[in-house]
Amino acid sequence: MTETLNQLHVWYQGDEWCPITSTTTLIGKKWHPVIIHRLLEYGPSGFNELKRAVDGISSKVLSDSLEDLESKQLVSREIVNEKPVRVEYSLTKHGESLRPVIVSMRDWGTEYLAPAETPESSVV
Amino acid sequence: MTETLNQLHVWYQGDEWCPITSTTTLIGKKWHPVIIHRLLEYGPSGFNELKRAVDGISSKVLSDSLEDLESKQLVSREIVNEKPVRVEYSLTKHGESLRPVIVSMRDWGTEYLAPAETPESSVV
DNA sequence: CTGTATCCACAACGATACTG
DNA sequence: CAGTATCGTTGTGGATACAG
Numbered sequence: 001m002t003e004t005l006n007q008l009h010v011w012y013q014g015d016e017w018c019p020i021t022s023t024t025t026l027i028g029k030k031w032h033p034v035i036i037h038r039l040l041e042y043g044p045s046g047f048n049e050l051k052r053a054v055d056g057i058s059s060k061v062l063s064d065s066l067e068d069l070e071s072k073q074l075v076s077r078e079i080v081n082e083k084p085v086r087v088e089y090s091l092t093k094h095g096e097s098l099r100p101v102i103v104s105m106r107d108w109g110t111e112y113l114a115p116a117e118t119p120e121s122s123v124v
Numbered sequence: 125m126t127e128t129l130n131q132l133h134v135w136y137q138g139d140e141w142c143p144i145t146s147t148t149t150l151i152g153k154k155w156h157p158v159i160i161h162r163l164l165e166y167g168p169s170g171f172n173e174l175k176r177a178v179d180g181i182s183s184k185v186l187s188d189s190l191e192d193l194e195s196k197q198l199v200s201r202e203i204v205n206e207k208p209v210r211v212e213y214s215l216t217k218h219g220e221s222l223r224p225v226i227v228s229m230r231d232w233g234t235e236y237l238a239p240a241e242t243p244e245s246s247v248v
Numbered sequence: 249c250t251g252t253a254t255c256c257a258c259a260a261c262g263a264t265a266c267t268g
Numbered sequence: 269c270a271g272t273a274t275c276g277t278t279g280t281g282g283a284t285a286c287a288g
Contacts, residue, residue: 004236016179019233020157020226026237028152030261033144047270055140058262063271084269085268094236102144104228109143112128112218113150154281171250182282187251208249209288 005073005094026072027098031057031065036074036095037102044090074098129197129218150196151222155181155189160198160219161226168214198222 005026027033031054038053039045045053051062066089069075074095080086091098129150151157155178162177163169169177175186190213193199198219204210215222 004238004240017239018158018179019230019237020161021233022237023229023233024154024157028154030148030152033148034142037144051270055142058264059271060263060273061261064260087270097236098232101225101228101232104225105147106143108222108225109145109147112221113143113146114128115141116128153279175250182284183251184253184283185281188281211250 023101026074027101029065029068031061032069033102033105035062035065035069036091036098037106039075039089039091039095040099040102044088046086046088050089069095147225150198151225153189153192155185156193157226157229159186159189159193160215160222161230163199163213163215163219164223164226168212170210170212174213193219 027036034054035050038050042053047062047066050066051057051059054062057065066075066077070077073092075089076092078088078090080088151160158178159174162174166177171186171190174190175181175183178186181189190199190201194201197216199213200216202212202214204212
């Protein structure tokens with residue numbers, strides 16, 4: 001069996017464990033998929049770098065989201081000692097493993113939800 | 125280009141359109157993926173059938189969710205004239221097209237989030 | 249059987265301002 | 269640069285009761 005996320009497999013529907021509910025509990029918050037996608041495509045990024053990339057998110061919500069993702073072991077946070085201080089966010093191995101999920105979401109959106117004019121569509 | 129969902133491709137991040145945000149806006153509510161998965165795997169179902177299958181959901185929330193999915197053209201609702209009255213919910217073509225997304229969520233959950241004991245895990 | 253009507257609780261999101 | 273502190277608004281879900 002593959003290794004599972006530590007202590008994070010506790011989501012049930014009623015009595016029974018459900019893989020889909022488990023997944024949405026982890027990445028079902030508004031900005032999570034977009035943040036993960038950015039980290040998948042561009043690699044480790046700093047806070048403001050992410051904030052610029054994830055268009056429209058506020059500092060607070062980005063901070064909250066990253067904290068949540070870190071607590072779920074999908075993202076890791078490393079403080080780089082430069083000046084000024086840099087903090088680098090990157091995907092953990094488990095975070096990386098989400099690639100098929102995020103990609104399928106992106107592809108479906110691209111195929112079925114694209115605006116008619118199709119301008120410079122940005123996938124963050 | 126593939127046909128897109130009518131008037132439903134309006135989700136942007138800030139200025140720019142984002143496929144992932146668009147997708148999560150459609151299926152990002154708590155029970156949506158589970159409901160869609162059930163319809164994908166078992167085909168058209170009645171209200172109480174769904175309620176039993178989606179363990180833990182209340183009548184109100186199921187009703188709300190189905191209404192939302194219908195408004196987004198992912199689920200269709202048909203009244204079957206029997207007695208007592210039956211209502212049948214099924215996926216539209218667009219709803220069906222979500223299969224890769226839902227399946228990837230299920231598979232990821234199964235691989236990385238399964239309980240250690242792995243009892244009778246139900247994917248609805 | 250298939251819902252609706254209320255009403256409540258709380259989580260999530262967001263704007264703004266401020267800090268080391 | 270990388271956040272935190274506040275505070276308010278809205279969204280989402282859930283419990284319970286009732287109805288055609």
